[in-house]
Amino acid sequence: KGEAQILRHHTKALLFFIFLFMGFTVAYSLGYLLLGPAQVQTAFSEQISELTRINGGITGRVVDSSVLFIILSNNFKVLFFVTFFAFFYGAGVVFILAWNASVIAVAIGNFSRRLVAEAAARAGATGLTEHFQAFSIGVARYMTHGVLEIMAYFIAALAGGIISFAVINRHINNKSLAHILMDGADLIALSAMLLLVAGVVEVYITPLIF
Template sequence: MVLEGLLNPLKAEKSPWEMFFIGFAYSSVAILLSLWIFRDQASMVMVLLIVMAAIPVMYSVIKLEESKDMEASQESKLLKEHNKAISFLMYLFLGIMVSSLFWYVVLPADTVSVLFQKQSATLQAVNGNPATGNAVSQLAAFSLVFLNNVKVLAFAILFALVYGAGAIFILTWNATVIGTAIGNFVRTNIDHYVTTIGIVGENSYFHIVSIGLLRYALHGIPEIAAYFYGALAGGILSVAIIRKHYRTPHFRTVMMDFSELVMIAIAFLLAAAFLEVYVTPVLF
């Protein structure tokens, strides 16, 4: 209850950056508790604990956005209001991701292998079939990445529709996976610096972390934004159905809003897939 009461969504939309620290706190507490109590299953338990802490905030945001649908007179104004919620949730996601990255880097290797076991296995499966450089393979990779992301988006919408704030589970899982990926990149390169140079200065740490963040943020930010748009769309529709707003004339506004949010999400996924397949390999 203490963590749940740290922030009021109504106030947080005015200063969404505060959610970064809330997300970091949620994740850090979950990591420490999972290692302390459920060490052997810590990689999944920490995700569940983060979700438990974040669900009240997520649900409050969804209810707030659905109420805006009932009051909105212009769709453009409504989308602008929704963007505040997306910003709010993105900072929460970044806080969870950076926390995962931080603990991946600072904890001992044997603890990291237990804490991020499932996340590391997921990354190994994803990276098992790297694309080659020719145009046909890149197009196939683009299609594969895009369709896989659409599948995740569909699950986010479905979870939000069925469970209300349930999409936070998928988003939290992705935050820990991305944090693990960046953390692994940082640790690997730090080990390389130590092996070749013998010491790692502050500039080297900053350089490695910056490259790691940029490498995944380039396509990760639009991808995660898409999932949040989808989760918000499903959540708004879920709340509207629960409140029986489908019996009112305003339900048409809800459905239009749902459709537009999903289309925005798909557009973000197209951009994310393009960046991941065609841009990131060139830069990194």
């Protein structure tokens, strides 16, 4: 069974998880924007710390290639843990992706608030329209590359799950194991390529649009 056939077979599951992730992201983003400062610090303290850590590594880096390396390093760490948990504990993948969605949501929230503040500075006041526009732009900005990242993570999770299923069903001494491992490796390689493309989009293309 080729990789394309595997992906086609699991298209519905992949789409389900992509929309689930997008739902997580939008819900967390709205929560971040609607809660007061004290509640935000309590509910999103870990996510704020993680985002500060990532941005701290990027601050002062004027060379795009350095920024790309930092972003890819973080994304490949997530890819590793997604594959690991998919192999040993399938449901753990959802928790990792929910965490990743919450971190992206904080970034969207910060970006949206900055746009609203800039609009307020220009016009002196802002209404619901400005807030909705800022939120929509924030979601679009991060989903431009975020969808590619999530596709990569779910394909890697699929690879880990396929290998795990083969081992559990005692294919470990079967000749088909080599083929299963090759399919899994190809899917992980596809995930890595998607992450590379997502990183390039995030560093070089997204700033030109937003």
